Amino acid sequence: MKFYMTPGSCTTGIHILLEELELVFEVDLVNLLAGDQDTAAYRALNPKGTIPTLVRDDGTALTDFVAIAWWLARSWPKRGLLPDDAEGQARVLEVMNHAVGTVHGQGFARIFTTDKFTPNPADHAAVKAQGREIVEQGFAVMNDVLDGRDYAVGDCLTIADAALFYVEFWATRSDIALPPSCLAHYTRMLTRRAVRQVLAEEGYRV
Ligand SMILES: N[C@@H](CCC(=O)N[C@@H](CS)C(=O)NCC(=O)O)C(=O)O
Structure with missing residues (x-):
């Protein structure tokens, strides 16, 4: 997977979840001040121009903190990052x-x-x-x-x-x-x- 993040931003929360799950992933640093989030290449992945973005092993990109966190918890359920009920x-x-x-x-x-x-x-x-x-x-x-x-x-x-x-x-x-x-x-x-x-x-x- 490839994780698009900026140190010290909201992506820190997703970064923590990836490490709690002990997943293997690459990091792509998005420099918000330089406007990386507005480049055509990034907008093709995430048309909202926001971080975090997670490109999964099947090549699809998932955006939005809550959506990514939910997908991680549901995809690796044994780690128990989401209650069952x-x-x-x-x-x-x-x-x-x-x-x-x-x-x-x-x-x-x-x-x-x-x-x-x-x-x-x-x-x-x-x-x-x-x-x-x-x-x-x-x-x-x-x-x-x-x-x-x-x-x-x-x-x-x-x-x-x-x-x-x-x-x-x-x-x-x-x-x-x-x-x-x-x-x-x-x-x-x-x-x-x-x-x-x-x-x-x-x-x-x-
Ligand atoms: N609600 C979105 C937005 C997250 C968000 O606001 N991220 C900020 C960084 S913490 C961002 O992408 N800012 C882009 C910008 O300022 O252009 C989410 O949950 O992913």
């Missing part, structure tokens, strides 16, 4: 959509890519502040969810934890304080071999 699976989706759609897509996106939300530089500070508020509210919700449990939906790692981890990682690097249960989750994730390996490979010392 409908309730557990729904809870996984609930956390993932919150982390990827709200905390990242609505919150951090306003902070990191402010100009996509307003054409007016005079509004940038307000948009960033709004993003920060969304992120903080998003973690407050997750803090209650995580209360009394080791991982996002119970005692075992699931694909939801990879989504939650990358937004927690961004918070620690953006001077946004994680509430206690999110910080405990983040710290627990950092004890995992796969997580440490991925961060080291992506150039981070934690």
Whole structure:
């Protein structure tokens, strides 16, 4: 498989899942600042011009964090990255959509890519502040969810934890304080071999 990723981006979450599953894959680094995601070759794989993209062994490309994570968990079910029951699976989706759609897509996106939300530089500070508020509210919700449990939906790692981890990682690097249960989750994730390996490979010392 070929994994299109950018160190320190949302693709870190998928990178962790690939390592947790001990899969063999090649990496293709996408330089977002240089506009690699807008080249014709990349758009042919992923017309949305986003990362992550995963090209599978049959040559087909899969895009979107939640879709890729779900496909990985379903394709290697013995690793148990997705609960068997409908309730557990729904809870996984609930956390993932919150982390990827709200905390990242609505919150951090306003902070990191402010100009996509307003054409007016005079509004940038307000948009960033709004993003920060969304992120903080998003973690407050997750803090209650995580209360009394080791991982996002119970005692075992699931694909939801990879989504939650990358937004927690961004918070620690953006001077946004994680509430206690999110910080405990983040710290627990950092004890995992796969997580440490991925961060080291992506150039981070934690
Ligand atoms: N909802 C999509 C979007 C992911 C996303 O926003 N990725 C960012 C990087 S973290 C991106 O591709 N940005 C492209 C750009 O800024 O042009 C997904 O889950 O894959």
